[in-house]
Amino acid sequence: MEPSLSRGTLVRFAIFAVLVVLPWIAHAMDDPFWITIATRMLIYGLAAMSLDLILGYGAMVSFGHAAFFGLGAYVVGVLTHHNFYDEVIPFLPIEWVGSMSAFVQWPLAMLVSGFIALLIGVLSLRTQGVYFIMITLAFAQMLYFFMIGLPDYGGEDGLNLWQRSEIPGLDLSDSSQFYYVVLVLVSLWFLLSRRVVESRFGRVLTGCRYNEPRMRTLGYPVVRYKLLAFTISAMGTGLAGALMANQNEFVSPSLMAWSTSGELMVMVILGGMGTLIGPLVGAFLLLSFEEVLAGLTEHWMVILGPLLVFSVLFARGGLYRFLVGQRDDE
Amino acid sequence: MMNRALFVVENLTKNFGAITASNGLNLEVVEGEIHALIGPNGAGKSTAIHQLSGEISPDSGRIFFRGEEITRWSADQRARRGIARTYQITSLFPALSVRDNLAMAVQSRDTHHFRFWRQASKDPALRKTVDQLLDAHELMDIAELRVANLAHGQQRQIELALGLALNPKVLLLDEPMAGMSRTESLEMAERIDRLRGSIAVVLVEHDMDVVFRLADRISVLVKGEVICTDLPEAVRVNPIVRDAYLGESV
Secondary structure: OHHHHHHHHHHHHHHHHHHHHHHHHHHHOOOOHHHHHHHHHHHHHHHHHHHHHHHHHHOOOOOOOHHHHHHHHHHHHHHHHHHHHOOOOOOOOOOOOOOOEHHHHHHHHHHHHHHHHHHHHHHHOOOOHHHHHHHHHHHHHHHHHHHHOOHHHOHHHOEEOOOOOEOOOOOOOOHHHHHHHHHHHHHHHHHHHHHHHHEHHHHHHHHHHHHHHHHHHOOOOHHHHHHHHHHHHHHHHHHHHHHHHHHHOEEOHHHHOHHHHHHHHHHHHHHOOOOOHHHHHHHHHHHHHHHHHHHHOOOHHHHHHHHHHHHHHHOOOOHHHHHHOOOOOO | OHHHEEEEEEEEEEEEOOEEEEEEEEEEEEOOOEEEEEOOOOOOHHHHHHHHHOOOOOOEEEEEEOOEEOOOOOHHHHHHOOEEEEOOOOOOOOOOEHHHHHHHHHHHHOOOOOOOOOEHHHOHHHHHHHHHHHHHOOOHHHOOOEHHHOOHHHHHHHHHHHHHOOOOOEEEEEOOOOOOOHHHHHHHHHHHHHHOOOOEEEEEOOOHHHHHHHOOEEEEEEOOEEEEEEOHHHHHHOHHHHHHHHOOOO
16 A cells, blocks of 8 residues: 555645646636636535545445535525525524625535535435435435425526625636635545544444444444534535535526436546545546537437446546556455 | 342343244343353344344343343444444454454544544554554454455454454353364464453353353253253253253263
8 A cells, every 4th residue: 555655645746736727728728718617527526525425435325415516506596696686585583685705605505505414314324225325315306396496596497696705805706716716625625524534533434334233333323423424525515516606606406406416426436436536536537528528419428328337347446546556445 | 149240131032023033031141251152053042142232122021231221222332331242254344454453443442522633543542552452362463464365263363352352341252163273263262261250251152162161151042042041060961951952962
């Protein structure tokens, strides 16, 4: 493991370096649209990285993470909407017209996602395997149809935001500035997640992945640990949702659709489960495929499908492990 | 002897469909003793162990541990209170090193407030305790190897070490010698013998030589029921036991 450690550091550093200089290259090539695409990839990467916390480290296959992605986005959407029209938010005990500040919107997006995850987790984590997949999917679909049924916030048509969140001293409507804010948040979330998986808490998650019954007879209140991991994961995904709302300046229930959950899972598996940085790579890979193939033919899914099958068959540990030369059980 | 009772099991019943695994089982384990459970195949020995460890809950009956009723306690709760176990089929973390396997148990001894920040592999307190355990169980040479790559006998040894790493008051051993060679069995028997007096051991084992040599007391299970609990010499000559189980083989 020692030699591949430095190779891993090298690969991570290279990825980070490319991400830092990307806006300059885009400007130099006179193609600033690249920045928008890259921002989108980073945001999906953040969500996939968060999903990896439970999928890769805790073997909890959540097929409902789009719910938290959408929730995060809707928190920003609702706060912006009410603030823009100077209307009191109806379902709160206090009179509040929302806020445009990113320092209010984004943490709140994380808290709401985390809180809902706590509720969903308490019920879903009684189950395992296929049942866990189905119940998380069911909850996500419930929220999806709930948002469709809310005409005040656009229902199925979604909600236009007219402007992005505000950070004093920055202009987030500038695509480069927004890109760098997203990059900083993704980097921070990566560092935080890495500390978590290497901590005692992370060890318990790893133990549960390998042998959950044994963890129980070793004295671990397994469900409590998993619930907390599920909540942290949802908070990261909620933050990604909040950023997505800003990126699109639009929120709609489609963010919560089951296909989004599926995409996040594909990103994690493609990039490498249990690597944190892998899912970020996976997000870039999958969205690039979509971008390129969609330009070639409208039936791009026909090409993408077999590509995914091949990558899962022949690069089982994911692209990131392939890059750093690691086996998939390490 | 009565006042040193660690486990008291009263009228435990457990059915799996039409099969009765425990049928009014009564048992008492006292502090520091090695208490063997023997009986023919299907007598309900493993089911009894599972109910003591909390992995299976009984249909009726009560279990007391150090005077407290624990019948409805979860497995993890019992483990934290000092009930550890090993498995007939080795149950470890195969992809992790021997050191990390033991660390998993040692970490569980500390209170379960969640620690997110400090790197576990650099935790000096954790490392020191694990080092002591590796020394005590003569596993230092293979400490950094992955458990999956070890021989069966070594894995069985780690299985025992993992149970003991919890510092339990009682250790439930479900066929600790399963699949071991003669020499390995003898070594394991020696290790178990050394536990006598410090913690209680509930031992399920098929090797009758080992059982009669190690056990302070033996309970004989037949059809989910304890038909007799006594000293080894007494069990050996008990006509009911001979009739029900031992036959002419002893």
